[in-house]
Amino acid sequence: MKIRAETVFCDDVRLENTGKHILIGVYGSDIVPGVMPANLGISLWTRVYGLAKGKHHFHMVLSGPTGRSKFEATGDTDITSSDAPAVFAMAGLPVEVPSAGEITVTYAFDGGPTIEAGKIRVLAPPQAG
Template identity: 35%
Template sequence: MRIHNLTVCDNIRVEDNGKFILIGVYTNAILFPQLPAQFNFNIWVLLEAEQLGKSNFAFRGRMPDFDVDLFEITGEINAVDLNQWTPMAFGAPVLIGQPGKVAIEVKFDGGEWELLRTMNIARGPVPSLPRPPL
């Protein structure tokens, strides 16, 4: 199983036609006006299966500098077509206690944890950007 995309955002919706809508997409940092803060850690990934059949997965978010686990999501995926990548969306409410780095990791079929992405957590004003012209 390969991950082709991992996006962290505020909310994920699915249209009637099966397309995903990602709302409030984060780049490399999540800013909070104050900490500790409650946060809905929503993740959208695009998976490519390398073989047909069922695979177990686990995603987790942790702050390794403080040895703090934020969330772990487990489940099973059944690959029925190697030509179609599988979109997956999930989320978990977490309590962010302090600034630092969040490591997002995955493992498949009981293997080793693999780092997918690191994000910065910081306290500060949330910037408002000008809207682009339409």
């Protein structure tokens, strides 16, 4: 099965004691910082489909609009059912935003190909006038 992913970009992700996630400040389509350049703290809630049951190593990259600003994370996850998506929740990741463009998140599993898990546009703040 082909691996695919989808990401929600937000201000914060929290975990309830019941196991549910709370997504705070979800960005619907665009991020418009108050000033630019900006240093943002972005949170990600990603669902990955198509991983086989068992242990997997992942490599996640969050890239800012210029592609130079990157946050990378690696780790291991244990998939208990190949029928359900794997959920990755990461909060407060730093992203430099020197100009308008896109913020992109990618994942690679077990040294395989990189997949785009999501992207969001960053727009310049409105000019005072």
